[in-house]
Amino acid sequence: MKNNFLKTVALFLVIIAFSACEEKKEIINYPQTDLAINTIIPKPLKVIPTNSGFGLDSSTVIYTNQTVKGFENVGKYLAEKIKHQINLDVPVNTSREESATRMIFINQTDSLPLTSPEAYELYIKNDSIILNAKNAAGAFRGIQTLRQLIPEKSNDTLSSKPMWVIPSGKILDEPNFSYRGAMLDVARHFFTVDEVKKYIDLLAYYKFNKFHMHLTDDQGWRIEIKSWPKLTEIGGASEVGGGEGGFYTQEDFKALVAYAADRHIEIIPEVDLPGHTNAASLSYPFLHDANGRAKTPRVRTDMLVGYSSFDVRKDTVYSFLDDVIGEIAAISPSKYFHIGGDETFATTKKDYLYFVERVEAIVEKHGKNVIGWNEISQANISPNSVHQLWKEVHHSLEAVKNGSKIILSPGKKMYLDMKYDNDTKLGLTWAGLIPVDSAYQWNPETYIEELDKDDILGIEAPLWSETISNLEELEYLAFPRVIGYSELGWSVQKNRNWEDYTKRLVGHQSFLEKEKVNYYPSAKIPWN
Ligand code: NAG
CATH class of the missing domain: 3.20.20.80 (Glycosidases)
Incomplete structure (x- = not known):
């Protein structure tokens, strides 16, 4: 109980600290990207798009809850994969640096409206991404979704640094089978x-x-x-x-x-x-x-x-x-x-x-x-x-x-x-x-x-x-x-x-190729 209270206070302070720096952020008009048109596999339970984006760039920092078992590792895994995917260094859990304007929070919460221990909730907003999960397994599933939303190519016209624009919205997700x-x-x-x-x-x-x-x-x-x-x-x-x-x-x-x-x-x-x-x-x-x-x-x-x-x-x-x-x-x-x-x-x-x-x-x-x-x-x-x-x-x-x-x-x-x-x-x-x-x-x-x-x-x-x-x-x-x-x-x-699935699967071709997966090029999939 006391622990939860302290955690809430700590999180609140972090949020205040970051909002205080709000004025330093560049105002970015994200191009209209639609979270509803995603290629996520497996298909999430619920996707609710909003009309903006999150610009992943060199000022992004991942903040994970260090006190809960496994969360820090989830943050590190995400950073490692972002580096591998788009060659961008995203620090994890650092004390806030001046240059950090965008945050990816990976939080533990007991109050998800879902029952599975692997459930997660992902909010993508234009200044932050918030991933909530009951435990590290859910957070780990959630970062796979996030990885799949990072575009291959950066948009270099939005700001002074390259930005990988992730469409905004909310995803509520959990597995059908354990x-x-x-x-x-x-x-x-x-x-x-x-x-x-x-x-x-x-x-x-x-x-x-x-x-x-x-x-x-x-x-x-x-x-x-x-x-x-x-x-x-x-x-x-x-x-x-x-x-x-x-x-x-x-x-x-x-x-x-x-x-x-x-x-x-x-x-x-x-x-x-x-x-x-x-x-x-x-x-x-x-x-x-x-x-x-x-x-x-x-x-x-x-x-x-x-x-x-x-x-x-x-x-x-x-x-x-x-x-x-x-x-x-x-x-x-x-x-x-x-x-x-x-x-x-x-x-x-x-x-x-x-x-x-x-x-x-x-x-x-x-x-x-x-x-x-x-x-x-x-x-x-x-x-x-x-x-x-x-x-x-x-x-x-x-x-x-x-x-x-x-x-x-x-x-x-x-x-x-x-x-x-x-x-x-x-x-x-x-x-x-x-x-x-x-x-x-x-x-x-x-x-x-x-x-x-x-x-x-x-x-x-x-x-x-x-x-x-x-x-x-x-x-x-x-x-x-x-x-x-x-x-x-x-x-x-x-x-x-099946129709919807094949469209999404096509979007995974570049991932399979980047990972050098020797997949079978089925004629039933409209591969590029
Ligand atoms: C079955 C055998 C397996 C074999 C496979 C080949 C089971 C449970 N047993 O005959 O040892 O490798 O098929 O498809 O599958």
């Missing part, structure tokens, strides 16, 4: 820390908040487990096509978690079990189910699925998993741990159900909730476990009956590894072709008729990597479809429309 994810398969092909960071950075620009890492599969084990070193020594040494593979040390993984967290993105680790485990069984043969249908482990560089299984009746398998899950859980702040659970054709159904229930208990013992591919909902699991739909909708109905929430990743709509069209050189086709318009034109809220919106946590776009082995190829399959998914996750249905 879970907006992308997944990367780093097992079929390994992607370096820097490659993953670039993808995370791009996802942050589009307000994603989850990044799921598929860390293990038949062809590779990609995360260091100190108590079981052969997992990466042997299991990490190859990949699809016979390349040398690779793995993340625990330090690498922590660095990625921190990098994502700075962008208010949570990393969710996945260890795919009990199938998709050839690399683990190759490293430690006792894990392999030698008496069942599973194929004897060997280095696998092909793209087949469904032939491996752990021996789920052995207690040593569970002590191994206790170590693995324990080590990863200790360096992973997410409340979720993804246990895979898909395509266990080499495990009997009885064994599979028994296994999922035992592994769920291990995950919970390490303080996490399970996420699993849709098959896990056949087991008797806790309602806290989250179900990720990729294929069988009837499993999703079982999951909801059990009280679980759903993440939607339907293969035929959201698999970024599906080809755009028959000529696409990369990608697969088992779930169909996914051109840019069909990726965008569907409604997650009604995808499964029987479900209520409340049953759905959100959406996630998986990118399996059997056919991609570097960042250019990753970008080619992900962009621009993943930009459309950002809008499916963030924007309310009534604000979404």
Whole structure:
């Protein structure tokens, strides 16, 4: 209470101090720019234009609330991106300099007329920009909107210094879904820390908040487990096509978690079990189910699925998993741990159900909730476990009956590894072709008729990597479809429309080019 009062007084004094200098400001007649004609993706909830502009120039200063956790970092991130975008230095949190006439305030407030913790409110006026958010995550989403409003070119006729004119008005915004994810398969092909960071950075620009890492599969084990070193020594040494593979040390993984967290993105680790485990069984043969249908482990560089299984009746398998899950859980702040659970054709159904229930208990013992591919909902699991739909909708109905929430990743709509069209050189086709318009034109809220919106946590776009082995190829399959998914996750249905979306997407071409994103130049988008 007292704290809030002091904060209000401090803010008031700052405002008075700045208004006192009002007379020094140049009077600028901004050209009529219209905030209503913006290219913001994902589309904000509400945009109310006014008839002026804010001139971003070398006298602009960002003022952030230093006392609230994370706000100063949001200000610094904005300054860094402005520098990168238009090569303009904007100081953060400095005591006011004489030359500073324009302010960008990033404030914490508890009184937004919106409910999401990621909500924000952006006022663009001709002498200041005020971004209000309940917490740093909301402020971070808000600065992405602001970045998208900064024009590429300055107007050099308005004042003595170059000015980048941002149209004025008010934006009220919050996400439709709390879970907006992308997944990367780093097992079929390994992607370096820097490659993953670039993808995370791009996802942050589009307000994603989850990044799921598929860390293990038949062809590779990609995360260091100190108590079981052969997992990466042997299991990490190859990949699809016979390349040398690779793995993340625990330090690498922590660095990625921190990098994502700075962008208010949570990393969710996945260890795919009990199938998709050839690399683990190759490293430690006792894990392999030698008496069942599973194929004897060997280095696998092909793209087949469904032939491996752990021996789920052995207690040593569970002590191994206790170590693995324990080590990863200790360096992973997410409340979720993804246990895979898909395509266990080499495990009997009885064994599979028994296994999922035992592994769920291990995950919970390490303080996490399970996420699993849709098959896990056949087991008797806790309602806290989250179900990720990729294929069988009837499993999703079982999951909801059990009280679980759903993440939607339907293969035929959201698999970024599906080809755009028959000529696409990369990608697969088992779930169909996914051109840019069909990726965008569907409604997650009604995808499964029987479900209520409340049953759905959100959406996630998986990118399996059997056919991609570097960042250019990753970008080619992900962009621009993943930009459309950002809008499916963030924007309310009534604000979404393909015609309007394509017009806005065209406005992102220069961003993609500046960031050297190797996007697919879909003929359906009127690119310049
Ligand atoms: C599925 C597999 C996955 C594979 C992908 C390719 C899931 C949950 N499982 O067969 O291992 O990489 O499709 O599209 O998707």
